[in-house]
Amino acid sequence: MTLRIERIPTLSDNYTYLVVCDETSHAxxxxxxxxxxxxxxxxxxxxxxxxxxxxxxHPDHSMANPELAARYGVPVYGHVxxxxxxxxxxxxxxxxxxxxxxxxxxxxxxxxxHTMGHVAYVFDQARAVFTGDMLFAAGxxxxxxxxxxxxxxxxxxxxxxxxxxxxxxxxHEYTENNLRFALSVEPENPEIKERYEAVRELRARAAxxxxxxxxxxxxxxxxxxxxxxxNPFMRAEDAAExxxxxxxxxxx
Ligand SMILES: [Zn+2]
Numbered sequence: 001m002t003l004r005i006e007r008i009p010t011l012s013d014n015y016t017y018l019v020v021c022d023e024t025s026h027a028x029x030x031x032x033x034x035x036x037x038x039x040x041x042x043x044x045x046x047x048x049x050x051x052x053x054x055x056x057x058h059p060d061h062s063m064a065n066p067e068l069a070a071r072y073g074v075p076v077y078g079h080v081x082x083x084x085x086x087x088x089x090x091x092x093x094x095x096x097x098x099x100x101x102x103x104x105x106x107x108x109x110x111x112x113x114h115t116m117g118h119v120a121y122v123f124d125q126a127r128a129v130f131t132g133d134m135l136f137a138a139g140x141x142x143x144x145x146x147x148x149x150x151x152x153x154x155x156x157x158x159x160x161x162x163x164x165x166x167x168x169x170x171x172h173e174y175t176e177n178n179l180r181f182a183l184s185v186e187p188e189n190p191e192i193k194e195r196y197e198a199v200r201e202l203r204a205r206a207a208x209x210x211x212x213x214x215x216x217x218x219x220x221x222x223x224x225x226x227x228x229x230x231n232p233f234m235r236a237e238d239a240a241e242x243x244x245x246x247x248x249x250x251x252x
Contacts, residue, residue, distance in 0.1 A: 001021075001022070003123055005019050015173065020045060020047045031053075049072040050102075052075070055130060056078075056079075057086045061133070062088075063087055065088035079119050080092030095108060105124070113146030113148075114144055120132065127163065129169070131159065131171070132170065134155065136175070137168065137174070138178035139178030151243075152236065156242070164224050168221055168223060175219035
Protein backbone atom coordinates (compact mmCIF):
# COMPACT_ATOMS: atom_id res chain seq x y z
CA MET A 1 0.00 0.00 0.00
CA THR A 2 1.78 3.08 -1.24
CA LEU A 3 1.42 6.73 -0.42
CA ARG A 4 2.77 8.84 -3.26
CA ILE A 5 4.37 12.03 -1.95
CA GLU A 6 4.70 14.87 -4.47
CA ARG A 7 7.03 17.74 -3.55
CA ILE A 8 5.75 20.99 -5.04
CA PRO A 9 8.09 24.00 -4.90
CA THR A 10 6.14 27.14 -3.94
CA LEU A 11 7.00 30.82 -3.26
CA SER A 12 10.79 31.26 -3.07
CA ASP A 13 11.85 28.26 -0.96
CA ASN A 14 8.66 26.67 0.40
CA TYR A 15 7.59 23.06 0.09
CA THR A 16 3.97 22.18 -0.51
CA TYR A 17 3.14 18.47 -0.50
CA LEU A 18 0.50 16.47 -2.31
CA VAL A 19 0.07 13.03 -0.72
CA VAL A 20 -1.88 10.52 -2.76
CA CYS A 21 -3.16 7.07 -1.74
CA ASP A 22 -2.19 4.94 -4.74
CA GLU A 23 -5.10 2.52 -4.30
CA THR A 24 -7.92 5.10 -4.15
CA SER A 25 -6.29 8.24 -5.66
CA HIS A 26 -7.63 10.13 -2.63
CA ALA A 27 -5.24 12.94 -1.74
CA UNK A 28 -4.40 15.63 0.78
CA UNK A 29 -2.64 18.94 0.16
CA UNK A 30 -0.21 19.88 2.93
CA UNK A 31 0.79 23.56 3.45
CA UNK A 32 -0.31 25.55 0.42
CA UNK A 33 0.58 29.22 -0.06
CA UNK A 34 -0.15 29.25 -3.83
CA UNK A 35 -3.07 27.84 -5.79
CA UNK A 36 -1.51 27.62 -9.29
CA UNK A 37 1.37 25.17 -8.86
CA UNK A 38 -0.74 22.96 -6.60
CA UNK A 39 -3.74 22.80 -8.97
CA UNK A 40 -1.35 22.00 -11.83
CA UNK A 41 0.22 19.08 -9.96
CA UNK A 42 -3.18 17.78 -8.89
CA UNK A 43 -4.28 17.77 -12.54
CA UNK A 44 -1.03 16.10 -13.68
CA UNK A 45 -1.34 13.29 -11.15
CA UNK A 46 -5.08 12.70 -11.45
CA UNK A 47 -5.35 12.88 -7.67
CA UNK A 48 -8.75 13.39 -6.06
CA UNK A 49 -8.17 16.02 -3.39
CA UNK A 50 -10.22 15.20 -0.28
CA UNK A 51 -8.78 17.58 2.26
CA UNK A 52 -6.21 20.25 3.10
CA UNK A 53 -3.84 19.94 6.06
CA UNK A 54 -1.96 22.89 7.52
CA UNK A 55 0.97 22.52 9.91
CA UNK A 56 0.62 26.10 11.19
CA UNK A 57 -1.06 29.40 10.44
CA HIS A 58 1.79 31.37 8.81
CA PRO A 59 0.70 32.74 5.40
CA ASP A 60 3.55 31.04 3.51
CA HIS A 61 1.99 27.73 4.57
CA SER A 62 -1.72 28.50 4.47
CA MET A 63 -2.77 31.52 2.42
CA ALA A 64 -4.10 29.48 -0.53
CA ASN A 65 -6.30 27.35 1.74
CA PRO A 66 -9.54 29.24 0.93
CA GLU A 67 -9.03 29.11 -2.86
CA LEU A 68 -8.02 25.44 -2.87
CA ALA A 69 -10.85 24.49 -0.48
CA ALA A 70 -13.34 26.20 -2.79
CA ARG A 71 -11.80 24.67 -5.93
CA TYR A 72 -12.05 21.09 -4.63
CA GLY A 73 -14.92 21.52 -2.15
CA VAL A 74 -12.88 20.11 0.75
CA PRO A 75 -12.31 20.83 4.46
CA VAL A 76 -9.22 22.52 5.92
CA TYR A 77 -7.57 21.02 9.01
CA GLY A 78 -5.45 22.95 11.48
CA HIS A 79 -4.81 22.98 15.22
CA VAL A 80 -7.94 23.66 17.25
CA UNK A 81 -6.34 26.76 18.83
CA UNK A 82 -5.89 28.36 15.37
CA UNK A 83 -9.61 28.40 14.49
CA UNK A 84 -9.62 32.19 14.33
CA UNK A 85 -6.38 32.79 12.46
CA UNK A 86 -5.89 29.82 10.10
CA UNK A 87 -7.10 30.78 6.60
CA UNK A 88 -10.13 28.68 5.66
CA UNK A 89 -9.95 26.36 8.68
CA UNK A 90 -13.06 24.18 9.06
CA UNK A 91 -11.79 21.32 11.28
CA UNK A 92 -9.86 21.81 14.52
CA UNK A 93 -7.51 18.95 15.40
CA UNK A 94 -5.25 18.11 18.34
CA UNK A 95 -2.67 15.60 19.60
CA UNK A 96 -3.64 12.02 18.82
CA UNK A 97 -6.37 12.77 16.29
CA UNK A 98 -6.38 10.60 13.18
CA UNK A 99 -7.31 11.76 9.69
CA UNK A 100 -8.06 9.30 6.90
CA UNK A 101 -6.72 9.82 3.35
CA UNK A 102 -7.84 6.89 1.20
CA UNK A 103 -6.36 3.80 2.88
CA UNK A 104 -3.84 5.84 4.87
CA UNK A 105 -4.10 7.56 8.23
CA UNK A 106 -2.41 10.79 9.32
CA UNK A 107 -1.79 10.93 13.06
CA UNK A 108 -1.53 14.39 14.64
CA UNK A 109 1.38 15.38 16.87
CA UNK A 110 1.04 18.70 18.70
CA UNK A 111 4.47 20.38 18.51
CA UNK A 112 4.17 24.04 19.56
CA UNK A 113 6.74 26.87 19.87
CA HIS A 114 7.42 28.17 16.31
CA THR A 115 3.71 28.98 16.65
CA MET A 116 1.45 27.83 19.48
CA GLY A 117 -0.82 25.96 17.08
CA HIS A 118 1.85 23.98 15.24
CA VAL A 119 1.21 20.30 14.43
CA ALA A 120 3.01 17.51 12.58
CA TYR A 121 1.27 14.84 10.51
CA VAL A 122 2.62 11.30 10.91
CA PHE A 123 1.83 8.65 8.28
CA ASP A 124 2.78 5.40 10.02
CA GLN A 125 2.05 3.08 7.09
CA ALA A 126 4.13 5.25 4.73
CA ARG A 127 6.75 5.91 7.45
CA ALA A 128 6.77 9.67 6.87
CA VAL A 129 6.27 12.81 8.95
CA PHE A 130 5.42 16.35 7.82
CA THR A 131 7.03 18.78 10.23
CA GLY A 132 6.27 22.25 8.78
CA ASP A 133 8.52 24.90 10.32
CA MET A 134 9.36 23.05 13.54
CA LEU A 135 11.91 20.47 12.39
CA PHE A 136 13.84 21.41 9.25
CA ALA A 137 16.49 19.29 7.58
CA ALA A 138 19.48 20.08 9.82
CA GLY A 139 17.66 22.92 11.55
CA UNK A 140 14.52 24.19 13.26
CA UNK A 141 12.12 27.12 13.02
CA UNK A 142 12.38 30.34 14.97
CA UNK A 143 10.82 30.60 18.41
CA UNK A 144 8.08 33.08 17.55
CA UNK A 145 5.40 32.12 20.07
CA UNK A 146 6.72 29.51 22.49
CA UNK A 147 9.91 28.87 24.43
CA UNK A 148 12.96 26.61 24.29
CA UNK A 149 11.39 24.14 26.73
CA UNK A 150 8.48 23.57 24.34
CA UNK A 151 10.80 23.23 21.38
CA UNK A 152 12.97 20.73 23.22
CA UNK A 153 9.87 18.71 24.04
CA UNK A 154 8.71 18.80 20.40
CA UNK A 155 12.05 18.03 18.71
CA UNK A 156 13.99 15.99 21.22
CA UNK A 157 11.17 14.04 22.83
CA UNK A 158 8.19 13.71 20.44
CA UNK A 159 9.81 13.78 17.01
CA UNK A 160 12.98 12.02 18.20
CA UNK A 161 10.78 9.16 19.44
CA UNK A 162 9.65 8.35 15.89
CA UNK A 163 11.40 5.38 14.24
CA UNK A 164 14.79 6.18 12.69
CA UNK A 165 13.74 5.34 9.15
CA UNK A 166 10.75 7.69 9.04
CA UNK A 167 11.12 10.23 6.22
CA UNK A 168 11.05 13.87 7.28
CA UNK A 169 9.30 16.34 4.98
CA UNK A 170 9.70 19.93 6.17
CA UNK A 171 8.44 23.36 5.12
CA HIS A 172 11.44 25.02 3.47
CA GLU A 173 14.58 24.34 1.44
CA TYR A 174 16.95 25.74 4.09
CA THR A 175 19.23 22.73 4.41
CA GLU A 176 22.51 24.15 3.05
CA ASN A 177 22.45 27.18 5.34
CA ASN A 178 21.34 25.00 8.27
CA LEU A 179 24.31 22.71 7.76
CA ARG A 180 26.70 25.64 7.60
CA PHE A 181 25.41 26.60 11.04
CA ALA A 182 25.57 22.99 12.24
CA LEU A 183 29.25 22.91 11.28
CA SER A 184 29.88 26.07 13.29
CA VAL A 185 28.42 24.30 16.35
CA GLU A 186 30.21 20.95 15.80
CA PRO A 187 33.12 21.60 13.40
CA GLU A 188 34.63 18.14 13.89
CA ASN A 189 31.46 16.07 13.45
CA PRO A 190 32.18 13.83 10.41
CA GLU A 191 28.52 13.14 9.65
CA ILE A 192 27.73 16.88 9.51
CA LYS A 193 30.76 17.47 7.27
CA GLU A 194 29.73 14.69 4.93
CA ARG A 195 26.12 15.86 4.76
CA TYR A 196 27.17 19.46 4.16
CA GLU A 197 29.40 18.45 1.22
CA ALA A 198 26.64 16.33 -0.31
CA VAL A 199 24.02 19.05 0.09
CA ARG A 200 26.33 21.76 -1.25
CA GLU A 201 26.98 19.70 -4.36
CA LEU A 202 23.30 18.96 -4.84
CA ARG A 203 22.26 22.60 -4.38
CA ALA A 204 24.96 23.83 -6.73
CA ARG A 205 22.98 22.17 -9.52
CA ALA A 206 19.94 24.28 -8.67
CA ALA A 207 19.57 27.25 -10.96
CA UNK A 208 16.79 29.64 -11.78
CA UNK A 209 13.26 29.82 -10.49
CA UNK A 210 12.46 27.66 -7.47
CA UNK A 211 9.05 26.98 -9.03
CA UNK A 212 10.83 24.97 -11.76
CA UNK A 213 12.97 22.96 -9.32
CA UNK A 214 13.15 19.21 -9.95
CA UNK A 215 13.56 16.52 -7.28
CA UNK A 216 17.28 16.38 -8.14
CA UNK A 217 17.65 19.89 -6.69
CA UNK A 218 15.81 19.10 -3.44
CA UNK A 219 17.40 18.03 -0.15
CA UNK A 220 14.04 16.85 1.19
CA UNK A 221 13.13 14.30 2.51
CA UNK A 222 15.53 13.68 5.34
CA UNK A 223 15.15 10.90 7.93
CA UNK A 224 14.78 10.89 11.70
CA UNK A 225 18.14 9.06 11.94
CA UNK A 226 19.94 11.65 9.82
CA UNK A 227 18.45 14.47 11.88
CA UNK A 228 19.51 12.83 15.14
CA UNK A 229 23.05 12.54 13.72
CA UNK A 230 23.42 16.03 12.21
CA ASN A 231 20.73 18.45 13.44
CA PRO A 232 22.25 20.74 16.10
CA PHE A 233 18.84 21.38 17.68
CA MET A 234 17.84 17.72 17.91
CA ARG A 235 21.34 17.07 19.29
CA ALA A 236 21.07 19.69 22.07
CA GLU A 237 21.49 18.01 25.46
CA ASP A 238 18.78 20.07 27.15
CA ALA A 239 16.32 22.91 26.61
CA ALA A 240 18.80 25.57 27.75
CA GLU A 241 21.37 24.46 25.18
CA UNK A 242 18.72 24.28 22.46
CA UNK A 243 17.68 27.84 23.32
CA UNK A 244 21.28 29.03 23.24
CA UNK A 245 21.78 27.47 19.80
CA UNK A 246 18.51 28.95 18.52
CA UNK A 247 19.68 32.44 19.57
CA UNK A 248 23.03 31.86 17.83
CA UNK A 249 21.21 30.76 14.68
CA UNK A 250 18.97 33.85 14.76
CA UNK A 251 22.14 35.91 14.37
CA UNK A 252 24.05 33.57 12.08
ZN1 LIG B 1 6.28 29.41 9.90
